[in-house]
Amino acid sequence: MSPNRQRRGRLWLSLLVALVALSVAPASAARRAPPVADITIGRSAEGRPITALRIGNGPRKLVLVGATHGGPEANTYRLMLDLAAHLRAAPDEVPPEVRLYLIPTLNPDGLALDTRFNARGVDLNRNMNTGLDACPENDWSKTVNGAYGIVSDTGGPAPESEVESRLIRTFLLDASAAIFYHSAGGELFPPFCEHTPSLALAQRYAEVAGYTYTRYYPRYMITGGMHDWAGSLGIASFTPELWTGEGSDTDENHAALHAILAEATALLPLPEDQRVGAYSLPAPIWRFWRSNGGAERLGNPIGPARTAEGRIVQPFMRAAVMVDPARVDTPEFVSLEALGERARALLTPTPSMVLSTEVAEYASLFSAAAVEFGGEALLGERLGTPEPSISVSDGSPRIVQYFANARLELDPTATPPTVVLSPLGWYDQQLHLVTDPSFTHQIR
Ligand SMILES: [Zn+2]
Numbered sequence: 001m002s003p004n005r006q007r008r009g010r011l012w013l014s015l016l017v018a019l020v021a022l023s024v025a026p027a028s029a030a031r032r033a034p035p036v037a038d039i040t041i042g043r044s045a046e047g048r049p050i051t052a053l054r055i056g057n058g059p060r061k062l063v064l065v066g067a068t069h070g071g072p073e074a075n076t077y078r079l080m081l082d083l084a085a086h087l088r089a090a091p092d093e094v095p096p097e098v099r100l101y102l103i104p105t106l107n108p109d110g111l112a113l114d115t116r117f118n119a120r121g122v123d124l125n126r127n128m129n130t131g132l133d134a135c136p137e138n139d140w141s142k143t144v145n146g147a148y149g150i151v152s153d154t155g156g157p158a159p160e161s162e163v164e165s166r167l168i169r170t171f172l173l174d175a176s177a178a179i180f181y182h183s184a185g186g187e188l189f190p191p192f193c194e195h196t197p198s199l200a201l202a203q204r205y206a207e208v209a210g211y212t213y214t215r216y217y218p219r220y221m222i223t224g225g226m227h228d229w230a231g232s233l234g235i236a237s238f239t240p241e242l243w244t245g246e247g248s249d250t251d252e253n254h255a256a257l258h259a260i261l262a263e264a265t266a267l268l269p270l271p272e273d274q275r276v277g278a279y280s281l282p283a284p285i286w287r288f289w290r291s292n293g294g295a296e297r298l299g300n301p302i303g304p305a306r307t308a309e310g311r312i313v314q315p316f317m318r319a320a321v322m323v324d325p326a327r328v329d330t331p332e333f334v335s336l337e338a339l340g341e342r343a344r345a346l347l348t349p350t351p352s353m354v355l356s357t358e359v360a361e362y363a364s365l366f367s368a369a370a371v372e373f374g375g376e377a378l379l380g381e382r383l384g385t386p387e388p389s390i391s392v393s394d395g396s397p398r399i400v401q402y403f404a405n406a407r408l409e410l411d412p413t414a415t416p417p418t419v420v421l422s423p424l425g426w427y428d429q430q431l432h433l434v435t436d437p438s439f440t441h442q443i444r
Pocket of ligand 1: 069
């Protein structure tokens with residue numbers, strides 16, 4: 001292996017070291033009590049805070065999520081509060097290699113309104129994009145099986161259409177493992193599609209907690225489930241169902257958590273960098289890319305990841321994905337670089353570019369595509385309405401719309417006219433090649 005490849009393979013590990021250094025009090029030779037912090041990871045559809053208790057600063061992030069199903073499963077919320085109260089008093093139970101997060105509820109609206117759904121009537125545990133694994137059976141569907149096998153259209157208008165779904169998706173980009181607590185039934189199951197670390201973790205937890213380990217949820221097929229989504233990104237995951245809808249099973253779950261923490265190195269896999277084509281993608285960047293449309297939408301990687309101003313930037317054909325260690329545990333931890341803004345400043349349309357076509361007739365195509373491609377949360381601030389411009393690769397006419405991080409474009413001569421993301425990652429790389437002779441991947 002060349003020294004260069006070795007360096008790339010260690011990129012994510014070196015980021016972890018930076019993360020740990022940022023998130024904690026000064027290190028000392030003797031082990032101090034793990035730091036404890038209350039954080040807010042975002043807000044629900046009705047604006048209620050979604051909070052977490054964080055204990056420890058190790059590289060293995062273990063996330064416990066309660067009450068995704070709101071009021072009817074409020075005992076899982078009480079379980080999280082019980083565990084949190086206990087661990088606040090005894091943070092030493094979290095070993096140095098772990099960062100533990102307890103999220104009492106991912107669905108504060110459903111808890112307040114006493115419903116299984118979020119405030120928009122969507123079942124959050126049926127709303128994830130579960131089309132990333134090799135099993136079609138569990139793929140997201142609008143029509144879902146719910147509590148007691150009742151079939152309803154509560155999967156949401158689209159995968160990860162809900163703000164709560166997108167928050168947990170982002171929060172787990174650097175996670176080793178995630179446990180999603182539900183009730184009732186006294187059983188525990190890993191992702192439907194094969195993921196070995198999930199099976200090992202689930203079996204150990206079941207053994208100690210006394211829940212029945214079942215390889216497949218026995219009652220019906222769960223589509224769009226959080227554990228299935230997590231497993232598909234290499235996050236060890238499973239779903240325990242507490243024994244009843246009332247008791248919080250605190251002692252059983254505390255004992256099982258203890259067992260997991262004691263075997264953290266074996267049971268909580270570090271997020272792994274992934275090779276795509278010629279390049280090794282740092283784990284959170286690979287997960288972000290997979291979760292946001294992958295090669296089809298953002299294009300393939302076109303160069304190695306590079307570090308710039310304390311961030312890691314990975315260029316893709318149509319965007320550049322950036323990790324900012326200073327923003328760990330926030331929705332801005334992984335985002336797109338502002339390539340749209342940069343391209344717009346460089347590509348001022350001239351009168352010769354103006355097309356005979358009516359730009360306005362494509363307005364609805366652009367607004368639909370903007371939503372489908374992740375809206376302003378992903379694309380960044382909208383910088384204008386559709387306008388005539390040119391292709392950055394061959395100069396032919398395009399209708400485009402700029403966002404801070406990307407540009408939507410349409411070739412009016414194509415049939416049918418289809419909105420795609422412009423290859424701004426590629427364009428940005430070309431600009432670097434011209435202006436910066438020391439740039440990592442200059443043409444030799
Ligand atoms: Zn549930």
